[in-house]
Amino acid sequence: MQELQGIAVSPGVAIGEAMVVDNEGFRIPRRFLARDAVESELERLDKAIAAATKEIEHNRDAVSEELGKKYGAIFEAHLLMLEDAQLRGEFEEMIRQRHYSPEYAVSRSLRRYAKVFEKLESQYLAQRANDIFDIEKRLLRNLLGRRREGLSHLTSPVLVLAHNLTPSETANLSREFCLGFVTEIGGLGSHTAIVAEALEIPAVVGTGPFLTEVSGGDLVIIDGDKGLVILHPDEEAIARYRHEVEEHRSLAARLETLRDLPAETADGVRVQLLGNIEFPYEVDHCLNRGADGIGLYRTEFLYLGAESEPDEEVHYQAYSRVIKTMGQRPVTIRTFDMGADKVAHLPDPQDERNPFLGLRSIRLALRNLPMFRTQLRAILRASVLGNAQVMFPLVSTLLELRQAKMVLADVMEDLDERGIEFNRDIPVGMMVEVPAAVMMLDHFADEVDFLSIGTNDLIQYTLAVDRSNKDVVGLYNASDPAVLKLIAMALETGQRKSIAVDLCGQMSGNPIYSMLLLGMGLRHFSVSPAAIPEIKKTCRSVTLEQCRTVAGRALVMENARDVRSYLKEELRRHVPELAL
Numbered sequence: 105m106q107e108l109q110g111i112a113v114s115p116g117v118a119i120g121e122a123m124v125v126d127n128e129g130f131r132i133p134r135r136f137l138a139r140d141a142v143e144s145e146l147e148r149l150d151k152a153i154a155a156a157t158k159e160i161e162h163n164r165d166a167v168s169e170e171l172g173k174k175y176g177a178i179f180e181a182h183l184l185m186l187e188d189a190q191l192r193g194e195f196e197e198m199i200r201q202r203h204y205s206p207e208y209a210v211s212r213s214l215r216r217y218a219k220v221f222e223k224l225e226s227q228y229l230a231q232r233a234n235d236i237f238d239i240e241k242r243l244l245r246n247l248l249g250r251r252r253e254g255l256s257h258l259t260s261p262v263l264v265l266a267h268n269l270t271p272s273e274t275a276n277l278s279r280e281f282c283l284g285f286v287t288e289i290g291g292l293g294s295h296t297a298i299v300a301e302a303l304e305i306p307a308v309v310g311t312g313p314f315l316t317e318v319s320g321g322d323l324v325i326i327d328g329d330k331g332l333v334i335l336h337p338d339e340e341a342i343a344r345y346r347h348e349v350e351e352h353r354s355l356a357a358r359l360e361t362l363r364d365l366p367a368e369t370a371d372g373v374r375v376q377l378l379g380n381i382e383f384p385y386e387v388d389h390c391l392n393r394g395a396d397g398i399g400l401y402r403t404e405f406l407y408l409g410a411e412s413e414p415d416e417e418v419h420y421q422a423y424s425r426v427i428k429t430m431g432q433r434p435v436t437i438r439t440f441d442m443g444a445d446k447v448a449h450l451p452d453p454q455d456e457r458n459p460f461l462g463l464r465s466i467r468l469a470l471r472n473l474p475m476f477r478t479q480l481r482a483i484l485r486a487s488v489l490g491n492a493q494v495m496f497p498l499v500s501t502l503l504e505l506r507q508a509k510m511v512l513a514d515v516m517e518d519l520d521e522r523g524i525e526f527n528r529d530i531p532v533g534m535m536v537e538v539p540a541a542v543m544m545l546d547h548f549a550d551e552v553d554f555l556s557i558g559t560n561d562l563i564q565y566t567l568a569v570d571r572s573n574k575d576v577v578g579l580y581n582a583s584d585p586a587v588l589k590l591i592a593m594a595l596e597t598g599q600r601k602s603i604a605v606d607l608c609g610q611m612s613g614n615p616i617y618s619m620l621l622l623g624m625g626l627r628h629f630s631v632s633p634a635a636i637p638e639i640k641k642t643c644r645s646v647t648l649e650q651c652r653t654v655a656g657r658a659l660v661m662e663n664a665r666d667v668r669s670y671l672k673e674e675l676r677r678h679v680p681e682l683a684l
């Protein structure tokens with residue numbers, strides 16, 4: 105049994121067979137073969153070995169010619185291994201006796217060899233493990249060839265273990281068969297993490313390298329609450345986690361009874377509890393959990409992974425579905441928030457050294473007006489179908505906001521001229537997610553209908569910590585007093601200017617912050633659909649007076665650690681069912 109500590113990004117526990125996706129995106133299937141397929145699969149294996157041998161010989165000759173025989177000899181060791189009858193015999197035994205697929209047999213036995221080398225004391229020999237991984241990759245490439253299967257075509261329940269998953273790969277994971285995932289890299293606020301929440305599957309990121317320790321088919325446990333991954337769990341761990349899965353289920357069932365009750369504090373202060381969505385299908389998750397509306401629709405997911413720019417109709421269909429399903433409940437559609445690197449049809453940006461400080465979000469929209477206008481036209485057309493609001497992301501200066509509003513006004517005029525209906529009074533809001541916006545909020549508040557605090561970004565821009573970098577995850581902290589002060593300032597400005605302020609960063613979906621935020625004056629929480637029941641439960645278990653006391657104490661603390669442990673303690677005291 106081996107335990108890995110990573111970063112918990114999507115709650116819940118998953119127990120099941122691993123599917124390993126290595127650095128190159130190879131998916132290694134543990135298919136069991138039909139008896140009559142054995143001979144043809146052995147033939148496939150031999151062809152792959154022959155092709156790999158040829159490649160290595162070619163490399164050896166090319167390197168010998170260029171650098172001399174001494175260097176070419178490096179490849180001789182690879183050739184010797186590939187030609188080793190014992191190894192070939194091992195593969196064959198697994199395929200014949202255990203009916204493993206050739207890919208699985210190759211991967212399983214070579215990884216076993218590599219592990220032996222990795223454990224050797226001599227640095228030189230330990231590094232030979234890399235040679236073995238190299239041979240494994242080469243064989244897999246030849247075996248899988250074009251048959252490399254996408255992650256979206258899973259056919260049996262698995263836990264996906266990968267070096268990295270892009271947000272669009274994550275978005276395409278089968279919700280039926282992917283029970284959970286783990287990635288070696290990635291941080292707390294990455295969009296991959298956000299998509300995992302949308303899929304409602306347990307996920308852990310940023311574990312560091314471990315993929316060479318597992319093979320497809322091995323039993324693995326993902327603990328998305330604690331950020332733990334357990335490889336080859338023993339009986340005791342399996343029993344403990346099965347019990348935990350049961351506890352999760354029974355808590356969810358108990359919370360379900362709150363669905364039709366209002367989100368309000370025990371002393372009757374009504375709170376608006378909204379859902380964050382990335383995909384239209386999630387509106388059903390929101391309604392099933394009794395959401396008061398959609399506080400954040402991240403529309404950039406329409407672009408991610410698309411071959412070409414989604415046209416107006418694609419936008420319109422998505423927005424219509426969401427707005428119509430939500431009836432009279434508000435739906436806040438945020439215009440696309442992404443970097444140029446995420447949009448296939450835009451020219452690749454120069455290598456941006458700091459993409460989070462670069463050409464993204466509203467900045468990208470204002471530089472690509474046709475694309476921005478297409479989206480705004482679709483939002484406006486769909487606005488007559490219900491209660492839609494439009495919101496601009498990452499606004500940092502007044503000029504930017506004014507420009508964005510001008511484009512909106514221009515699109516309205518255009519629709520008017522063509523006699524196309526839209527809601528002329530559509531509420532216009534902006535995200536508050538850079539400290540500059542908080543500093544200037546008095547002015548911004550005069551020019552928008554509502555504000556929404558995006559703490560995911562506000563934390564990274566306030567503390568200068570990349571939200572998706574696992575190496576600085578300990579510094580990325582919503583409890584930091586500097587972050588709390590900015591949130592308090594924003595809420596205070598909202599109250600003074602009588603303008604609604606939502607909070608739609610992941611912080612608002614974590615019950616440990618609910619009392620603090622209520623006490624600070626927040627009345628509009630926008631959270632991932634799965635978090636709605638817990639936040640409602642928390643609100644209904646506390647009084648405003650208690651929340652104000654908590655906020656008063658937390659806001660004078662000096663460091664994030666004290667704030668966090670105090671908030672955890674208060675949650676345990678007031679809502680013991682939810683405390684971890």
Ligand code: PEP
Nearest residue numbers: 537558559560561608609
């Ligand atoms: C945020 O920054 O808090 C936010 C809600 O937006 P995103 O996570 O999409 O950047």
Ligand code: MG
Nearest residue numbers: 537558560561
């Ligand atoms: Mg943001």
